[in-house]
Amino acid sequence: ASEMGAEMELFGRRKDGTEFPTDIVLSPIEMDDGTNALAVIRDITERKQAEHRVRELAALLEKTQDAIYVRDLDQRITYWNRGAERLYGWTAQEVIGKRAVDFLYKGDSSQLLEVRKVVMEKGEWMGEVRQLTKSGKQVIVQSRQTLLRDQHNQPCSTLNINTDITDKKQIEAQFLRAQRMESIGMLA
Secondary structure: OOOOOEEEEEEEOOOOOOEEEEEEEEEEEOOOOOOEEEEEEEEEHHHHHHHHHHHHHHHHHHHHHHHHHHEEEOEOOOOOOOHHHHHOOOOHHHHOOEEEEHHOOOOOOOHHHHHHHHHHHHHHEEEEEEEOOOOOOOEEEEEEEEEEEEEOOEEEEEEEEEEEHHHHHHHHHHHHHHHHHHHHHHHO
């Protein structure tokens, strides 16, 4: 038994015998012969399937090695996955609601302004960005930023997917130095 007006989820049974999730709300109705109950029963199969898909996607986002985070239009972090925690060192609790520019970047923000302008105009941007970790270490990431829109097609946030390429860039720099030294040796 449930209280009147309380919402509960139960399973219904179709004519063919299959069960389906329902949402039931009971409301009292005063009638001449006393109080009766009006039951509103809704099939919530699609909602349950959508919730399941969201849970699956969230689990995938948490397992990826890439740093994935979402910023609102004021540049405040609204989502921060475990990949971001591993790369940058800050937990989601430490960064949610804070502006990424206040802790991931230092110094000249002209590149950030240019990237933001491109994202707002074209809907996406991809390139290399230098960022800071919690320990102060600088990392180089291949960043993909995508403008997200709400149900009214208005810009609402930016999805950021960053891959750490710091080691790759260091190896490339060492290779270029070795090539230059070899060239100098040949000239001598």
